Amino acid sequence: MDYYSNQINRLVTELSGLPGIGSKSAQRLAFHILNMPKADVERLSNSMTEARNTVRYCSECFTLTDEERCPICKNPKRDHRTIMVVENTRDQAAYEKTGKYEGVYHVLHGAISPMLGIGPADIRLKELLLRLQKDADEVIIATNSSLEGETTAMYISKLVKPTGIKVTRIASGVPVGGDLEYIDEVTLLRALEGRREL
Numbered sequence: 001m002d003y004y005s006n007q008i009n010r011l012v013t014e015l016s017g018l019p020g021i022g023s024k025s026a027q028r029l030a031f032h033i034l035n036m037p038k039a040d041v042e043r044l045s046n047s048m049t050e051a052r053n054t055v056r057y058c059s060e061c062f063t064l065t066d067e068e069r070c071p072i073c074k075n076p077k078r079d080h081r082t083i084m085v086v087e088n089t090r091d092q093a094a095y096e097k098t099g100k101y102e103g104v105y106h107v108l109h110g111a112i113s114p115m116l117g118i119g120p121a122d123i124r125l126k127e128l129l130l131r132l133q134k135d136a137d138e139v140i141i142a143t144n145s146s147l148e149g150e151t152t153a154m155y156i157s158k159l160v161k162p163t164g165i166k167v168t169r170i171a172s173g174v175p176v177g178g179d180l181e182y183i184d185e186v187t188l189l190r191a192l193e194g195r196r197e198l
Contacts (some may be wrong), residue, residue, distance in 0.1 A: 008034070037191070062124050063107045064089045072096075072104055079103040081137040085128065085156060087111050087144055090162060090181035095142065098189045103140070111148035112155055118148075120155060129159065138166040140195055143180055168195040 004012065008030060016026035033041060043155040057063070065071075072078060082103030086092050092105045110123040135196070139160050143149035151167055161168050170191040179190065 008046075058107075061105045061107055061126060062109065062127060063092055071175055072108070077102075079149075081135055082130075083131065083138070083139065084140040084142050086142050086180070087152075089148065091142065091144075091179075094180045094183065098192070099186045100112060100189055101192060103138075108143070108152070111143055111146070111152040113148040113151070122154070125159070128156070129173055132160065132163060136165050138168060140168050140170065140192070142170045142180070143193070149165070166197060168197050170195050 004139070011030045011033065012023070012026045013150055015021055015029050018022055018026075021029070033044075036044075051066075054066045055064050056066070058065045058068075058073055060069050060073040063070050063072070066072075079102050083106050084092075084101065085106045085108060086097065087108050087110060088097070089107055092107055095101050095105075106124065106128050106130075108123040108125065110118055111119060112120055112123065128139075141153040141156055143152045157167050157169075171193075
């Protein structure tokens with residue numbers, strides 16, 4: 001039985017389709033939006049539309065950006081010979097929050113997962129190998145400590161090691177099965193500093 005009008009139900013349905021938003025959260029958000037000033041709702045709507053229309057992959061590291069190259073890749077002060085491989089843009093942001101990593105990144109947009117039908121060709125591994133044909137001293141593998149993250153780390157290690165480029169893996173301290181985006185900066189920094197060669 002519908003308790004709300006068609007428009008409210010439609011808004012609740014759309015919001016509940018977002019990840020991590022259940023029915024009750026969607027209702028709370030819907031009523032919050034309906035109580036916002038119209039100008040605020042338009043600004044929110046416009047920012048979502050603009051982001052969807054302008055955000056794309058960085059041509060170098062494949063993070064999400066609204067420019068050809070992201071600010072990190074464009075920064076000449078970064079160490080472009082040290083590349084940290086992460087699963088997604090949120091993981092990259094988590095490492096950036098430590099304020100201690102001075103290299104650049106490569107965002108895979110996923111991890112190898114045979115159970116889910118995700119193979120090496122489904123993530124940005126080919127692009128990583130193309131980048132490594134230029135000057136690179138070290139590849140830091142910072143995939144999650146899940147089974148998929150470990151599988152991806154081992155696969156990358158086997159691809160990169162024959163090139164003579166140093167391959168390291170972030171140290172534990174990051175809990176097994178934990179997502180990097182939810183881990184505090186101190187733990188991430190310790191994991192980075194305690195990385196080991198594979």
